[in-house]
Amino acid sequence: MSLLRPYGDTTGDGMVQVSFTLPMAHSKVAEGAAAQLAEKMGIQPALVVHAKPMGPDFTFFVVYGPVRHLVDPSLVEVVERDYPLLTAKEVNARVKSTLRRRLVVVGACIGTDAHTVGIDAILNIKGFAGEKGLEYYRELKVVNLGAQVSVPDLVGHAIEEKADAVLVSQVVTQRDAHLLNTREMSAAFREAFPPARRPVLIVGGPRFDESMAAELGVDRVFARGTTPVDVASFLVHRLEKRAS
Amino acid sequence: MTGKLDLDPVLVRRARVLARQVGRPIVKLARQHTTVSVERATLRLAGLSGADPDGTPWVNRLADAVRADVGLEHGLALPVWDALVRGEGEDLLVLAQKAAAGSVRFRLPDGRDATRAQAAARRQVGAGIRRIDAQRKARERLIRTMGDAPSQPWIYLIVATGDIYEDIPQAQAAARAGADVIAVIRSTGQSLLDYVPEGATREGFAGTYATQENFRLMRAALDETSRELGRYVRLTNYASGLCMPEIAALAGLERLDMMLNDSMYGILFRDINPIRTFVDQRFSRQVHARAGIVINTGEDNYLTTADAVEAAHTVTTSQLLNEFFAKEAGLADWQLGLGHAFEIDPDVPSSLRLELAHALLARELFPKAPLKWMPPTKHMTGDVFRGYLLDGFFNLVGALTGQGILLVGMMTEAVVTPWLSDRDLALQNVRYVLHAAGDLQADFRPLPGSFIPARAQQVLGESIDLLERILEHDRGLLDAIADGTFGLMRRPPDGGRGLDGVFRKAPAYVNPATDLLEGTA
Numbered sequence: 001m002s003l004l005r006p007y008g009d010t011t012g013d014g015m016v017q018v019s020f021t022l023p024m025a026h027s028k029v030a031e032g033a034a035a036q037l038a039e040k041m042g043i044q045p046a047l048v049v050h051a052k053p054m055g056p057d058f059t060f061f062v063v064y065g066p067v068r069h070l071v072d073p074s075l076v077e078v079v080e081r082d083y084p085l086l087t088a089k090e091v092n093a094r095v096k097s098t099l100r101r102r103l104v105v106v107g108a109c110i111g112t113d114a115h116t117v118g119i120d121a122i123l124n125i126k127g128f129a130g131e132k133g134l135e136y137y138r139e140l141k142v143v144n145l146g147a148q149v150s151v152p153d154l155v156g157h158a159i160e161e162k163a164d165a166v167l168v169s170q171v172v173t174q175r176d177a178h179l180l181n182t183r184e185m186s187a188a189f190r191e192a193f194p195p196a197r198r199p200v201l202i203v204g205g206p207r208f209d210e211s212m213a214a215e216l217g218v219d220r221v222f223a224r225g226t227t228p229v230d231v232a233s234f235l236v237h238r239l240e241k242r243a244s
Numbered sequence: 245m246t247g248k249l250d251l252d253p254v255l256v257r258r259a260r261v262l263a264r265q266v267g268r269p270i271v272k273l274a275r276q277h278t279t280v281s282v283e284r285a286t287l288r289l290a291g292l293s294g295a296d297p298d299g300t301p302w303v304n305r306l307a308d309a310v311r312a313d314v315g316l317e318h319g320l321a322l323p324v325w326d327a328l329v330r331g332e333g334e335d336l337l338v339l340a341q342k343a344a345a346g347s348v349r350f351r352l353p354d355g356r357d358a359t360r361a362q363a364a365a366r367r368q369v370g371a372g373i374r375r376i377d378a379q380r381k382a383r384e385r386l387i388r389t390m391g392d393a394p395s396q397p398w399i400y401l402i403v404a405t406g407d408i409y410e411d412i413p414q415a416q417a418a419a420r421a422g423a424d425v426i427a428v429i430r431s432t433g434q435s436l437l438d439y440v441p442e443g444a445t446r447e448g449f450a451g452t453y454a455t456q457e458n459f460r461l462m463r464a465a466l467d468e469t470s471r472e473l474g475r476y477v478r479l480t481n482y483a484s485g486l487c488m489p490e491i492a493a494l495a496g497l498e499r500l501d502m503m504l505n506d507s508m509y510g511i512l513f514r515d516i517n518p519i520r521t522f523v524d525q526r527f528s529r530q531v532h533a534r535a536g537i538v539i540n541t542g543e544d545n546y547l548t549t550a551d552a553v554e555a556a557h558t559v560t561t562s563q564l565l566n567e568f569f570a571k572e573a574g575l576a577d578w579q580l581g582l583g584h585a586f587e588i589d590p591d592v593p594s595s596l597r598l599e600l601a602h603a604l605l606a607r608e609l610f611p612k613a614p615l616k617w618m619p620p621t622k623h624m625t626g627d628v629f630r631g632y633l634l635d636g637f638f639n640l641v642g643a644l645t646g647q648g649i650l651l652v653g654m655m656t657e658a659v660v661t662p663w664l665s666d667r668d669l670a671l672q673n674v675r676y677v678l679h680a681a682g683d684l685q686a687d688f689r690p691l692p693g694s695f696i697p698a699r700a701q702q703v704l705g706e707s708i709d710l711l712e713r714i715l716e717h718d719r720g721l722l723d724a725i726a727d728g729t730f731g732l733m734r735r736p737p738d739g740g741r742g743l744d745g746v747f748r749k750a751p752a753y754v755n756p757a758t759d760l761l762e763g764t765a
């Protein structure tokens with residue numbers, strides 16, 4: 001593919017539109033400052049088409065103009081996730097056809113960690129970032145054990161509920177507690193289950209490194225910004241792989 | 245305004261009778277129980293505040309100590325004030341500190357000791373109730389002297405930085421830009437904390453902790469801005485989650501003006517135990533009634549988790565139940581900000597007509613309630629331009645159906661927490677639509693028998709069917725909640741969080757707060 005410029009109404013015109021706020025009162029100088037910013041962004045000439053004061057200290061601008069930069073799609077690098085992102089409907093349908101029953105997810109914060117923010121964002125129907133949690137998925141049965149669950153308790157519940165997957169959230173990272181707890185947890189599951197029967201182990205939290213799964217003995221690590229659909233899609237992907 | 249939909253008055257009456265039948269056993273259940281949070285709220289009304297060096301509130305420390313000695317089924321008032329009368333501590337704070345250190349033993353007094361303890365508790369809790377009364381009068385006086393919101397709907401804007409000291413200038417800026425109501429969103433996860441954090445807080449997750457000090461700071465700042473603007477700017481927070489009764493009490497004490505407060509939200513969306521929720525609900529609504537606080541119910545949540553057309557009748561059903569529970573707790577019509585939302589998929593044909601039908605149904609069923617009209621969230625995609633148009637239609641439906649409280653929709657919903665410019669653009673949208681529409685609602689009257697009245701009648705009919713289905717269960721609403729009648733969530737009465745904080749009241753149960761709020765004292 002060749003080099004590209006943005007398209008307004010003519011090939012190669014490079015037209016873009018941006019809007020932003022500057023923390024200054026509206027004046028001719030403010031409009032000039034907006035044009036200056038746009039030009040530094042590569043828009044030249046910058047056309048300040050709209051400037052509106054927002055209170056005494058801020059001004060909102062809309063700027064149009066041609067951008068001088070080119071883009072080269074052949075140089076774009078993307079990190080592909082190794083499983084496709086599904087919609088809630090697709091997750092439900094594929095769980096149904098793979099398992100012929102509801103998929104059981106047991107979730108908890110382990111150790112002394114009382115921060116259920118993460119596990120609740122993923123599990124509670126209320127969800128996170130406008131996305132519903134796993135409870136919302138008809139074909140998922142969610143058992144949220146809440147905070148400060150001990151590892152033996154978690155294993156016990158996983159056995160009792162016949163869990164297909166276990167989700168553990170760790171927010172507190174003092175003295176690497178999140179890593180120690182996770183290793184303890186994965187070891188306990190390896191001891192309690194034969195490899196083929198062991199639930200899929202997933203750990204998540206804001207300070208985890210996604211590449212550490214093998215080292216921690218879990219199937220997947222999710223880091224900051226993970227939403228329920230990421231987790232649901234991964235579960236489907238992993239269980240389909242297991243079933244095949 | 246009434247009579248635009250030709251609703252059959254017999255059906256409307258039937259809907260209310262059914263709601264009462266569904267609600268009554270729940271009220272009975274609520275009267276038979278108390279919870280740790282109701283008891284702690286009583287201590288807060290009596291003036292106990294602050295926390296130990298670990299941040300555990302003194303009300304929790306004292307309640308836990310009493311619970312360990314004598315249980316909570318008799319309430320906290322008797323054992324706590326018995327200990328004070330016995331001279332175990334000169335005041336509640338000292339008593340709580342000694343109890344935390346394990347140097348006080350609590351007992352259940354009887355005879356004259358019980359009478360004395362009860363009288364002492366009444367005096368002290370009564371002072372808290374009087375402070376709530378004084379705050380209500382202060383609100384009324386401020387509205388009289390500085391003026392009220394200029395028109396309806398009241399324009400409701402959200403701030404949510406996590407840091408109360410950032411929230412304050414944002415809230416003041418929003419008020420100056422035209423907001424009539426400021427809501428401070430709570431930190432994610434606060435609803436599941438079994439204590440109310442203490443003091444001014446500067447870090448939260450996607451919101452700011454509800455604390456007494458944060459309430460006080462924000463109300464003081466908005467009082468200052470109200471004076472500057474010549475209109476009283478209202479403040480909103482959330483009486484929900486495991487500490488709903490305590491937060492309601494703090495809201496009354498610190499003169500918050502509106503509180504999110506839904507009869508079933510915690511059960512369905514937060515997996516809080518149903519009995520815990522209904523007991524806490526009733527107490528918190530009694531406090532709100534006394535404090536002159538307008539409640540906002542959470543029906544919008546039904547539409548974000550289910551299809552907004554298919555689930556339209558669940559909104560109506562929930563509104564009817566919320567109305568029943570609210571009135572039973574002493575709230576007046578003007579305090580019922582019953583919720584509903586503009587959440588129909590814009591690709592559905594005639595979605596605007598459907599939205600109008602649903603919004604008008606709420607308006608006509610609850611003619612005296614200031615309905616809370618919630619903007620689209622589910623179908624906001626990140627295409628901010630399309631979102632801006634959708635918000636415009638949302639505002640138009642609000643104008644056409646006489647909504648009382650309009651939560652301003654943000655075109656950047658689901659993209660970022662609102663920027664300064666997002667709020668400004670959103671307010672321009674609201675102002676343009678309300679200004680352009682003028683009193684269009686006076687002219688707007690769907691043809692009898694046309695699409696809009698037919699759809700409204702259908703939704704009312706479905707909501708009556710749903711209430712009847714609930715009544716068919718052995719244990720009515722409790723069983724219906726347990727078997728997933730509401731949305732997809734199954735919430736059995738012996739499940740969910742907070743059940744270990746629920747107690748069946750003993751015959752000798754005493755709670756002066758409840759007595760005073762119910763007017764039986």
